Amino acid sequence: MPDLRLQGLTKRFGSVLAVSDLSFTVGPGVVTGFLGPNGAGKTTTLRMLLGLVSPDSGTALLNGVPYRDLPNQTRAVGAVLEASGFHPGRSARKHLLAIATASGIDRTRVDEVLAMVGLSEVANARVGGYSMGMRQRLELARAVLGDPEILILDEPANGLDPQGIAWIRQFLRSFASLGRVVLVSSHLLAEAAQTVDEVVILARGHLVGKGRLSEMLDRQAATVRIRTPEHEQARLLAALRDAGFAPGCVNMNDATTVTVQGASPEAVAPVITANGILVYEMTSGGGSLEGLFFEMTEGAGLGDMVPGYSPGAVPGYVRGGER
Amino acid sequence: MSRLVRAELVKLRTVWSTWVILIIAVAFTLPGGLLVGFAPHNNGIRHLIFPTEGTRAWFDLVLSTMDVVLDLALILGILMVTGEYRHKTVTPTFLYEPRRGRVAAAKLFAAAGAAVAVAVAGGVAGLLLGFGLVASGHGNIAEMLGAFGHVFPGVLFATVLFGVYGLGLGAIMKNQVAALVTGLGASAVIEPLVASTVPAVGRWLPGEAAQALESVTAHAIKGGHGGGFLTGITGLKLVTWWEGALALLIYGLVFVIAGSLTTLRSDVT
Numbered sequence: 001m002p003d004l005r006l007q008g009l010t011k012r013f014g015s016v017l018a019v020s021d022l023s024f025t026v027g028p029g030v031v032t033g034f035l036g037p038n039g040a041g042k043t044t045t046l047r048m049l050l051g052l053v054s055p056d057s058g059t060a061l062l063n064g065v066p067y068r069d070l071p072n073q074t075r076a077v078g079a080v081l082e083a084s085g086f087h088p089g090r091s092a093r094k095h096l097l098a099i100a101t102a103s104g105i106d107r108t109r110v111d112e113v114l115a116m117v118g119l120s121e122v123a124n125a126r127v128g129g130y131s132m133g134m135r136q137r138l139e140l141a142r143a144v145l146g147d148p149e150i151l152i153l154d155e156p157a158n159g160l161d162p163q164g165i166a167w168i169r170q171f172l173r174s175f176a177s178l179g180r181v182v183l184v185s186s187h188l189l190a191e192a193a194q195t196v197d198e199v200v201i202l203a204r205g206h207l208v209g210k211g212r213l214s215e216m217l218d219r220q221a222a223t224v225r226i227r228t229p230e231h232e233q234a235r236l237l238a239a240l241r242d243a244g245f246a247p248g249c250v251n252m253n254d255a256t257t258v259t260v261q262g263a264s265p266e267a268v269a270p271v272i273t274a275n276g277i278l279v280y281e282m283t284s285g286g287g288s289l290e291g292l293f294f295e296m297t298e299g300a301g302l303g304d305m306v307p308g309y310s311p312g313a314v315p316g317y318v319r320g321g322e323r
Numbered sequence: 324m325s326r327l328v329r330a331e332l333v334k335l336r337t338v339w340s341t342w343v344i345l346i347i348a349v350a351f352t353l354p355g356g357l358l359v360g361f362a363p364h365n366n367g368i369r370h371l372i373f374p375t376e377g378t379r380a381w382f383d384l385v386l387s388t389m390d391v392v393l394d395l396a397l398i399l400g401i402l403m404v405t406g407e408y409r410h411k412t413v414t415p416t417f418l419y420e421p422r423r424g425r426v427a428a429a430k431l432f433a434a435a436g437a438a439v440a441v442a443v444a445g446g447v448a449g450l451l452l453g454f455g456l457v458a459s460g461h462g463n464i465a466e467m468l469g470a471f472g473h474v475f476p477g478v479l480f481a482t483v484l485f486g487v488y489g490l491g492l493g494a495i496m497k498n499q500v501a502a503l504v505t506g507l508g509a510s511a512v513i514e515p516l517v518a519s520t521v522p523a524v525g526r527w528l529p530g531e532a533a534q535a536l537e538s539v540t541a542h543a544i545k546g547g548h549g550g551g552f553l554t555g556i557t558g559l560k561l562v563t564w565w566e567g568a569l570a571l572l573i574y575g576l577v578f579v580i581a582g583s584l585t586t587l588r589s590d591v592t
Contacts, residue, residue, distance in 0.1 A: 044592075051421040052414065053590040068421040079418055085411040089337055094337035102330030102419045142415060 002028050002149040002181045004049065009058035011044055018044045020205040021058070026183050026198075028149075028187045031176045032212070033196030034185040035289075037297060041186040041205040043081075048152050050079050062150055074103035078143030080153040085139070088128030092119055092138050092281050095127060096145060103148055113141040131158030140168070150181040157191050169195045193289040203297040213289065220292045224260045227281040233258065239275040240268070250295070259295065324429060327420055331403070331433035340402055340435070344395045345444045355388035362455070365482070375424075377462030382470030386453060389543075390478050392445035393485045393533055396438035397506050400489025403430050403583070407493035414591055427583040430490055431575075433457035438486030442479040449475065477537040477564070484571035488529055491578020497586045526562050527570050535567030 004026040011019045019041040026032045036042050039272045047053040049060045051067035062077055070076045086095055096110045114123045117137040122130070127138065137161050143151060146166060151172070153176065186192040191292060192199075201209035209216065228236050233249065233256040240247040240260060245268070248259045256276045260268055265284045272279055335341045360381065374380035407413040420426050453467040480552040489506055496502040518525030525531055562570065 047590070049590065050418060052417055053592060073421060074419050081414055082411075084416045087334075087410045087412055089339050090334075090337045091517065094333065098330045098333040098337070100416060100417050101333050102326055102416075104326055 001179070002108070004150065004152075004181060004183060005059075005061045005157040006045070006063075007059045007061075009045065009048055009060055011041075011053065012046060012056055013044075017205055018050070019055075022202070022205070022207055023058075023212055024027050024200050024207060026180050026200075028181050029033070029176060030194055030197040031172050031182045031184060032198040032200060032201050033192045034183055034202065035188065035192055035293060036185075036202035038187055039204075040297075042187075042202055043154055045202070046079070046081070046152055046183075046185060048233065049152060050077070072103060072146065074099065074105065074146035074148070076146070076148055077150045077152065077168050078146065078148040080136075080139045080143045080151075080156050082154065082158075084135070086130075086135065089126055091124045092127055092130075092141070093123040096142060098140060099145060103146055104138055108146060109147070113145050117141045118146070133161060133164050136160055136164070140171070142206050144175075148180075151175055151183070153182070155185055155186040155187070157186065157188055157248065165191060165205070189289045189293055199289075201293065201296050209292075209296045216292055219261065220288075220295065221285050222264075223295075224263050224265055224282065224284045226258045226260070226268070226279055228256050228277065229259060230256050232256075232278050236272070236279075239271050239277065243271045245271075262284050263316065289319045324425065327429035328427060328432045328436075330419075331429050332436065335399075335403070335433065335437055338406070339539050341399065343413045344399050344441060348389075348392050348395050348444035349448040350497065351391045352389045352445050353452050355391065356449065356452045360385040360461075361389050368399075376468065379466045379470050379473075382456075382462060383473055383531075386449045386470055386474045386567045387478075387537070389445040389449040389474065390481070390533075390537055392441045392482050394476060394507065394510060395445075396441045397481070397484045397489035397492075398503065399437055399441060400434045400491075401493040401499070401502045401506055403490055405497060405502050406494030408497050409499045416431075417591055423587045427494060427587060431487060431579055433489040434486040435483050438483045439479065440485070442475075442482035444476065446475050446480075447473075448504050451463055451529055460590070467487035474537070480568065481533040481536040481571065484568065485529070486573055487575030488571060488578065489581060491575050494582020495578050495586055511588040522560065526560065529571060529574055531561060532567035532570040532574075535561040536564050536571065556561060 007023050007027070009019055009022040010017075022041075022045060034042055034046070040258065044053060048055045049062065049067065056242065060066065066321075067073065067077065086092075092114060095112060096113065097107060099105075100107055100110050103241065111120070111123070114120050117140050119134065119137055119141065122134065127135065130138065134155060140153075140156065143153070156168055160168065169191075172182050172184060176197075184192075186195075193213070196213055199209065199211065199213050200207065228235065236258055237247050239247065240258070245260050245263055248261070250257045264281060272282075350515060360376070374384060407416055416426060417423060420429075452472060453471055454464075455469050457464050492506050493499075493502045496505065511530075514525065514528045514530045517528060518531055526535075561567070
């Protein structure tokens with residue numbers, strides 16, 4: 001059975017810790033989403049899996065061996081990375097032909113994969129004239145050239161139109177249903193929610209969540225979130241603890257959001273009124289991947305993902321000259 | 324390994340730059356030879372060093388314009404590595420073969436093969452030019468073929484080594500513009516400068532080593548007084564042909580190996 005195993009993977013670029021002690025495994029038969037905000041370390045992790053970036057420590061094994069020790073990389077693993085990596089003057093067919101030649105793959109497979117991704121008619125045209133979506137499809141064709149058991153995709157929906165995105169979703173499902181491994185990174189949560197069965201959530205190089213998406217969403221749906229002014233935070237937390245809950249806490253801007261997992265608003269509201277605590281807002285349910293994502297990434301104190309990159313605290317445009 | 328070499332050859336023949344280089348090899352040699360062969364006769368320096376029209380030495384000079392293929396092979400070698408980084412095709416390349424030293428080795432063989440093709444293109448152009456000159460009454464066919472027999476083997480050999488040298492430059496520098504400027508700048512500006520000021524060092528530089536190699540056969544025939552047309556002017560005493568060949572081979576291999584151990588090993592992000 002094909003699988004991916006990451007163990008203690010760590011990579012530092014200068015002073016930036018891109019990936020920190022990351023361990024997880026990915027099994028066959030399901031589509032596993034690799035989620036995280038921009039700069040979370042997703043691409044670096046995938047490139048370490050593929051031997052393009054060497055980790056500072058830790059191992060990444062595919063079917064039990066490092067990428068470079070696979071007997072035939074193209075036949076074992078397919079990778080969709082950024083949609084560049086084409087010579088603009090070379091045709092799609094010749095691009096794939098070079099790789100097929102290097103990997104000992106029959107050239108009839110080239111036309112087969114081009115047909116699979118719908119590029120047959122433009123196969124002899126220079127890639128320089130391709131749209132972003134066509135390049136993304138060509139990248140996918142390259143990935144499956146060796147009929148691999150493992151497919152690793154970095155933001156494959158980038159540059160695709162809605163039809164293209166729906167198409168790739170079907171493609172990944174049918175690939176996984178053959179008992180193969182699919183690991184697909186994305187920062188587009190709405191899209192990922194429709195595509196993936198399992199999720200691995202990464203924030204600032206750390207693993208912050210992993211599991212079956214449906215179970216994680218159920219858990220998240222049974223969470224009450226209470227927004228309260230900062231000076232009420234301590235009292236609210238104490239009151240909830242006294243009532244037998246195990247509250248968590250997320251600070252954002254000038255307000256605090258206290259979360260209570262496995263509780264209902266009906267159970268929490270009396271605690272608040274009995275103690276006369278000021279509350280701005282109380283919500284529950286949702287069960288959205290987006291909600292889950294924010295809770296996991298911000299709850300881990302990892303709200304700003306990239307050091308030195310912090311968007312304005314309150315989203316909004318600032319005109320030139322304004323103070 | 325043979326699959327990797329064949330893949331490199333597929334890459335080469337599927338981009339226009341390779342074909343442009345082959346066309347230039349032909350297009351430059353033809354008029355270049357005519358220009359050298361029929362330069363104005365009332366040039367003072369010309370009478371001192373210029374051989375009589377139609378002689379073997381004259382054909383040597385005319386046909387030696389085919390040595391433009393050296394620089395063309397250098398460019399081709401540079402493009403074979405730097406093109407991969409420029410267009411990021413290095414990512415799919417290292418995906419199908421993550422052992423980067425093997426990729427470098429495959430490129431080395433392919434660069435040598437491609438350099439042979441470039442040299443042959445220049446050689447064919449030289450022959451066409453030679454037959455044209457003979458047909459139009461400038462010398463006889465034996466002198467022409469004799470001269471071709473002097474010039475071409477050295478050019479062929481030097482071109483192959485220049486292709487490998489270019490590959491090595493590309494492997495070390497990775498940046499296309501920097502490698503081209505360095506490679507061509509060295510042969511056009513820096514090397515002649517060093518050769519004229521510090522000849523002891525200069526004669527071991529790639530361009531001068533190649534000249535020694537190119538004049539190999541002519542050298543033997545002329546009884547060892549050797550040297551090309553230009554060195555006749557600069558007075559640089561060249562190394563022997565085999566020393567030149569060895570020097571070039573070392574430049575190429577050292578650069579390719581150094582590149583595979585440093586630049587090519589770095590992360591592809």
